[in-house]
Amino acid sequence: MSVLVYIEADNGTIKGSSIEAAFYASQAAKGQAVTAVVTDKLEDSAIGELGKYGVQKVLKVSDERLAEKPVAPIATAIAAGVAESGANLVIMARSSLTDAVAPRLGIKIKAAVASNVVALPSQEGGEFVVKRSIFTGKAFVDVALKGDKKVITIKKNSVSPQATDSASVDIASLDVNFGDKDFSITLKDVKKQEGDILLPEADLVVSAGRGLKGPENWSMIEDLAKTLGAATACSKPVSDMDWRPHHEHVGQTGIKVSPSLYIAVGISGAIQHLAGVSSSKTIVVINKDEEAPFFKNADYGIVGDAFDVVPKLTEALKNA
Numbered sequence: 207m208s209v210l211v212y213i214e215a216d217n218g219t220i221k222g223s224s225i226e227a228a229f230y231a232s233q234a235a236k237g238q239a240v241t242a243v244v245t246d247k248l249e250d251s252a253i254g255e256l257g258k259y260g261v262q263k264v265l266k267v268s269d270e271r272l273a274e275k276p277v278a279p280i281a282t283a284i285a286a287g288v289a290e291s292g293a294n295l296v297i298m299a300r301s302s303l304t305d306a307v308a309p310r311l312g313i314k315i316k317a318a319v320a321s322n323v324v325a326l327p328s329q330e331g332g333e334f335v336v337k338r339s340i341f342t343g344k345a346f347v348d349v350a351l352k353g354d355k356k357v358i359t360i361k362k363n364s365v366s367p368q369a370t371d372s373a374s375v376d377i378a379s380l381d382v383n384f385g386d387k388d389f390s391i392t393l394k395d396v397k398k399q400e401g402d403i404l405l406p407e408a409d410l411v412v413s414a415g416r417g418l419k420g421p422e423n424w425s426m427i428e429d430l431a432k433t434l435g436a437a438t439a440c441s442k443p444v445s446d447m448d449w450r451p452h453h454e455h456v457g458q459t460g461i462k463v464s465p466s467l468y469i470a471v472g473i474s475g476a477i478q479h480l481a482g483v484s485s486s487k488t489i490v491v492i493n494k495d496e497e498a499p500f501f502k503n504a505d506y507g508i509v510g511d512a513f514d515v516v517p518k519l520t521e522a523l524k525n526a
């Protein structure tokens with residue numbers, strides 16, 4: 207199966223989720239060709255990294271108008287990559303962009319589309335079956351994709367990329383004939399989330415809830431997060447009360463995160479909160495109530511007062 211992977215980058219660096227997608231693509235390809243399409247500005251040296259994860263060829267689409275990640279032309283660019291490479295399987299890391307791009311691409315190239323895939327496809331008996339995470343991670347469903355072409359988006363942390371020794375990548379320019387329709391929607395204004403580490407992409411997250419009592423106590427959470435190089439997050443009531451900005455709210459009605467480490471401080475672990483964080487690889491819970499529901503979902507738990515535990519944890523990490 208010839209595979210094409212769409213690579214997203216931020217500030218000149220390939221996103222970690224796209225590295226996962228590249229690795230997933232090379233595993234799904236089972237020795238067949240893996241081509242990548244890049245529409246973001248990336249130096250060839252950065253693109254070369256993809257070789258370590260099984261990509262053999264990269265098609266670079268260079269057009270200033272793609273800088274703000276417009277959905278329709280990016281779908282057109284990937285479709286052009288499919289035509290150029292002859293790929294019949296397109297892989298993308300799931301993101302707010304690819305949530306919008308994948309169905310459009312599916313229509314353009316007449317492909318079956320599956321989103322939020324969590325494991326490599328099974329291709330037994332000639333049937334192409336993928337496992338999808340549904341109901342905000344509370345259930346899984348196996349779906350068979352029929353037809354010659356398929357598009358799938360994969361959930362973060364579904365594979366653990368393993369780099370091989372450096373392998374060369376063939377980089378070529380891909381000219382795409384964009385039509386006026388591709389740019390019928392233009393971006394007027396962008397309000398970017400503040401902070402060094404963006405929550406949706408963060409690999410480490412320190413999150414706190416109503417147990418912190420008030421916004422004035424967040425400096426210890428920020429201190430712990432800074433020490434770890436983590437993003438900060440919070441429960442819904444915390445953002446509802448304006449203790450923290452709304453873009454930090456995780457859960458069913460907030461951002462869904464899948465970091466390697468999620469530290470929850472003074473958060474009870476309501477089902478709506480868990481819906482956004484339960485696919486984190488390792489969950490550490492700090493709560494003074496040993497009956498707090500979050501402990502049932504924790505890999506590690508500390509029963510204790512956050513005001514006592516968090517500064518000690520930060521200190522220990524600083525000294526480590």
Ligand SMILES: Cc1cc2nc3c(=O)[nH]c(=O)nc-3n(C[C@H](O)[C@H](O)[C@H](O)COP(=O)(O)OP(=O)(O)OC[C@H]3O[C@@H](n4cnc5c(N)ncnc54)[C@H](O)[C@@H]3O)c2cc1C
Pocket residue numbers: 414415416417418440441442443444455456457458459460471472473474475476477478479482492493494495498510511512513
């Ligand atoms: C439709 C709907 C959607 C929702 N969506 C979301 C969502 O997306 N995200 C979300 O988070 N919630 C959501 N909620 C709200 C959710 O049900 C909970 O009410 C909320 O998650 C509770 O937030 P919390 O854990 O911060 O507060 P609390 O439930 O008040 O828990 C505070 C915790 O802090 C502990 N604590 C107190 N003092 C300390 C201390 N000194 N040290 C250590 N621990 C301490 C307590 O033991 C307690 O467990 C939703 C609810 C509904 C109905």
